[in-house]
Amino acid sequence: MAYSPCPNDTFTFHAWTHGLVADAPPVEVTYADIDVTNGLAERGSLDVLKISYAALPWVLDEYALLPCGGALGRGCGPLVLAREAVAPADLAGRVVAVPSERSTAYLLFRLWAARAVPGGVGEIRVLPFHEIMPAVRDGLVDAGLVIHEARFTFHEYGLSRLADMGEEWEADTGLAIPLGAIVARRSLDLPALAAAARASVEHAWADPEASRAYVHEHAQEMSPSVQERHIGLYVNEFTRDLGDEGYxxxxxxxxRAADEGLVPRVAPGLLAFPGA
Known part of the structure; x- marks a missing residue:
């Protein structure tokens, strides 16, 4: 299994990873940034992975979307940051750092930039998400698309929020913001894996202290208060079950991305959980 070392993932999967979920299949965990896990899924390298929803069109033949364990919500979208308060149009021809070209953040950014940046941005540079804000601060790039706890910490880098991709998406569509998906090989016992993921979420909520040391171990550069805010924002009812609203x-x-030619169109039924 692969997921990120971010607090929402370590909080969500602590119980499963540590054998605290009855009858759950044991897992060996690889901790990796989303750009890495997207690539692992495209290569079919592991059994269960946390990936970007934007990467689903490339992996759904081999992997099924689990209805629990992922990140989807409201008020939690990626941000576009710059050193100074500038208008979206000022990004025309500029260098923008992004966490992955297959990330949901980048997909939301492209949908937004098509409307807001006449002539389009210039170079897109992929960086690990924790390197993006320092790169913007130090002038290595003109702007950065950030995710995760950067919503809470970008002021510490002296940066300004240019746009909120989540606000733009929700205002335009009325839909929640899909961020990270949990996928598993279709050849596996998918109901058992979904049950394990759901039980792990519920265990985390029932006993939040149990995962605290594990969360902190993998987020040592993040203050405990930011860890708590991160978990509170990204672990919600959609994590327990996508439901009709999530799907x-x-x-x-x-x-919408397929209509714009940004991703392959997903065949009807491929998103549905097998046996549901």
Whole structure:
């Protein structure tokens, strides 16, 4: 299994990873940034992975979307940051750092930039997400697309928020923001894996102290208060179960992106959980 060392993932999967979920299949964990896990899924390298919803069109033949364990919500979208308060049009021809070209953040950014940046941005530079804000601060890039706890910490780098991709998406569509998906090989016992993921979420909520040391171990450069805010924002009812609203948001994102020619169109039924 692969997921990020970010607090929402370590909080969500602590119980499963540590054998605290009855009857859950044991897992060996690889911790990796989202750009890495997207690539692992495209190569079919692991059994269960946390990936970007934007990467789903390339992996759904081999992997199924689990209805729990992922990140989807409201008020939690990626941000575009710059050193100074500038208008979106000022990004025309500029260098923008992004965490992955297959990330949901980048997909939302492209949908937004097509409307807001006449002539389009210049170079897109992929960087690990924790390197993006320092790169903007130090003038190595003109702007950065950031995710995760950067919502809470960008002021520490002296940066300004140029746009909120989540606000733009919600205002435009009324849908929640799909961020990170949990996928598993279709050849595996998918109901058992989904049950394990859901039980792990519920265990984390029932006993949040149990995962505290594990979360902190993998987020040592993040203050405890930021860790708590991160978990509170990204681990929500959609993490326990996507439900109709969550699936509608995912379908809305992928359909709109396909309409714009940004991703392959997903065949009807491929998003549905097998046996549901």
């Amino acid at each position: 509608a948001a995912v379908r809305g994102l992928l359909d």
